[in-house]
Amino acid sequence: MNKHSTYSITAESLTKRFGDFTAVDNISFTVGKGEIFGFLGANGAGKTTAMRMLCGLSSPSSGKATVGGFDVYTQTEKIKQHIGYMSQKFSLYEDLTIKENMRFYGGIYGMSIPAIRSKTEEILKTLELVKEQDRLVRTLPLGWKQKLSFSVAMFHSPQIVFLDEPTGGVDPLTRREFWEMIYQAAYEGTTVFVTTHYMDEAEYCNRVSIMVDGRIAAMDTPASLKRSLHADNMEGVFLQLARDAKRAAD
Amino acid sequence: MKTLRFLLEKEFRQVFRDKAILRMMFMMPVIQLILLPLAANYEVRNVKLAILDQDHSGYSHRFVNKIRASNYFQLNSFPLSYEQGLEEIEKDRADIILQIPPHFEKDLVVTGDAGMFMAVNAINGTRANLGAGYLNSIIQDFNQEIRLKWVQMPKTGGEPRIDITGSNWFNPFMNxxxxxxxxxxxxxxxxxxxxxxxxNIVREKEIGTIEQINVTPIRKQHFILGKLIPFWIMGQIVLTLGLLIARFIYGIVPAGNIGLIYLFSSVYLLAVLGLGLLVSTFAQTQQQAMLIAFFLMMIFILMGGLYTSIDSMPDWARKITLFNPVAYFIDVMRMVVLKGSTLKDILRPLFIMAGFAIFLNSWAILSYRKRN
Incomplete structure (x- = not known):
């Protein structure tokens, strides 16, 4: 543990280059324990790349970062024990049932069989999926799939959970329920690092950072951002900052 | 090791759930083993022969009858001219034209020296060669008969000649x-x-589940073992199925110890699984993996001694076959099944295969990255 021990995540001049292209350009920030930290930006602004570096899926080109007190260059496997990750692309096994997916992920995080069993029951109850537990994941509607993905990412009770556009393509009611689950996780002490481009969701975060062209253009609580940019809502904040973006959205 | 158990459990569940692949895996050996050996056949029969008999003599008739009796030829047509014969070849109604020139009998009787002409359609090289070979030996035989008859038991017992009698070892009926x-x-x-x-692995890359795995603290050796073990077991099942088909449909009982085949296949499977793993670390999509697979498979089959003998390949090609794992196993299979070779005989290829296995798997493990 180092001087940042009160922080879950620290980043200092973190940079990722792919050839000539600088996807993430010198970003610095800290995320406190139990905080819900929103990572906003247009498509292609570098949010996913930044998140992948923090999760140990991608090596940074330069800069420093720690996650849960562990270094992203040398201690990625330690980091992985303490984080949960939900990628943009649905990535549970579609040809396994709900229960089998939970058992598998619980198992590879090294949980014991009784622990897996009780956790599975708990989640099935919370998601009201007890009757559906033997259904193949392929057959579930998208909203259920997303909530299930989140629950699986939280299955081994990680200190920090990374969510990459978790509510993409989901209806407003499910989005609301999804955010209730996020609040519950934060309430229980999990740090939540979430990317989104729904500006109403940004309002739910404790703090947000807005990325434009690989850089952090602004970072603060939603209330202070609105105040300093004289905007009525987060959408106004975002539009003002993103207007000068050079990078074409994909 | 506990992790491995969960990986294997998941892998087997998926294999048994994908009925299409499962069916393919077990139907493929059955169908291929039943169809291919019947169709892919080196024996040339029914060579279509056009006979242009311009002599119409007793000898020419006797000769034609001799050909007819041989069973190797189909006497399809009797053209009236050489041009007509060529036309038969062009229309693929004949493989060989045999021309018996006018005065064949007269020349034979008067000068003791008569010729015949053979025109062979060499588009299909094997067929042409073998057909011409058969015809040649019939002609020689015929020649011998005539000589014996004319020489009429001289005191010396005729011209000295050497007869060659052969016997086929290991596969006596050339089956x-x-x-x-x-x-x-x-x-x-x-x-x-x-x-x-x-x-299988590239599919996980495509659908993104591999990323979900890479973000867990799983060790890459465990992940790789979790992929190798199920396919190793399935390989052995396919082998067993194949040996059963060989036994009950073709009556092929290995002359040697069947345990040797399993010993070799255990190491062989490790080597090819390593190859599969390696392909998966380079390919990003299933199409790419398929293309690499086709490319390698063609080389493996054509340079593996399945259809063409490695011994008759040019020197450079034989050197390439040294790097073809398929060539070693085909050789060992035939040695054990046909010749009844023992452990001592297959030790060398076995060690070479172990080398392949170590090399390919180490390379694959080194190039497999949880992070890019």
């Missing part, structure tokens, strides 16, 4: 299937071992 079935079995095992594994 082509006995030769092909073990080879085809090796190809099947290679498909299951190398390519199903490669496709």
């Amino acid at each position: 082509y299937k006995k030769f092909m079935v073990p080879g085809i079995l090796v190809i099947l095992l290679t498909m299951v071992g190398a390519f199903l594994t490669a496709l």
